[in-house]
Amino acid sequence: MEFYSSLASCQNLQTVTFDLRYIENNNDEKIQAFNIQNLQYQNMIVLSINMSSCSLTQFQAFDLGLVQNLTSLNINLSNNKLSKFEELAAGLEKCLHLQNLDLNLSNNQIEKEAAQSIIQSITHIQNIRILKLDFSNTFFKLIDFNVLEGKCEKITLFSFLFEQQSLQYNQQSAIRLDQWLTNCMYLSTLKIYPTYRHSDININKLKRKLKRFVANK
Numbered sequence: 001m002e003f004y005s006s007l008a009s010c011q012n013l014q015t016v017t018f019d020l021r022y023i024e025n026n027n028d029e030k031i032q033a034f035n036i037q038n039l040q041y042q043n044m045i046v047l048s049i050n051m052s053s054c055s056l057t058q059f060q061a062f063d064l065g066l067v068q069n070l071t072s073l074n075i076n077l078s079n080n081k082l083s084k085f086e087e088l089a090a091g092l093e094k095c096l097h098l099q100n101l102d103l104n105l106s107n108n109q110i111e112k113e114a115a116q117s118i119i120q121s122i123t124h125i126q127n128i129r130i131l132k133l134d135f136s137n138t139f140f141k142l143i144d145f146n147v148l149e150g151k152c153e154k155i156t157l158f159s160f161l162f163e164q165q166s167l168q169y170n171q172q173s174a175i176r177l178d179q180w181l182t183n184c185m186y187l188s189t190l191k192i193y194p195t196y197r198h199s200d201i202n203i204n205k206l207k208r209k210l211k212r213f214v215a216n217k
Helices: 003-007 086-092 112-122 171-183 204-209
Strands: 015-019 046-050 072-076 100-104 130-135 157-162 189-193 212-215
Touching: 086 112, 112 130
Parallel strands: 015 046, 046 072, 072 100, 100 130, 130 157, 157 189, 189 212
Antiparallel strands: none
């Protein structure tokens, strides 16, 4: 998709939003080639990309590492037919200064390895403060939260949405998520859906320390 080529000279832009919702392509060739490398926005601080409901089966990740000053990133790829996100995960690993990440991958066909690669990439973002992950209405079984141990503990807000019937916590994985959240000393807002009462995670300690606990009934 070359619509952004005319913007290449706007190198002083700090906030950039692309809203490409409901743009469908039969062959995916144009929309899947969306690549931030061509933008060359070295001063960009906030980037928002909405490509929901585009009938995507592939997504060529952009090189987020080129935007060295990026602190806030919002990516909405919901309601597509995506299954692999390794390139996106590789791009997220380079966002070392990112403080706010809102990633919506709901209503896709996410493979277990793809979901795990996203979690793994977040461990490289040590300064992250706000983390929102939406994996609802996806179909993978389990995420290993052990990789988060000792990582990203400056987080203040954590939102995690998943598909209850698809994501089956085992006790070990639940304990690891619980331990990580407990070690996040600055955590003040937590949103989990479905709620912890459907899983093996014990949040009594978290409830006592949080200033605000948000959970669906």
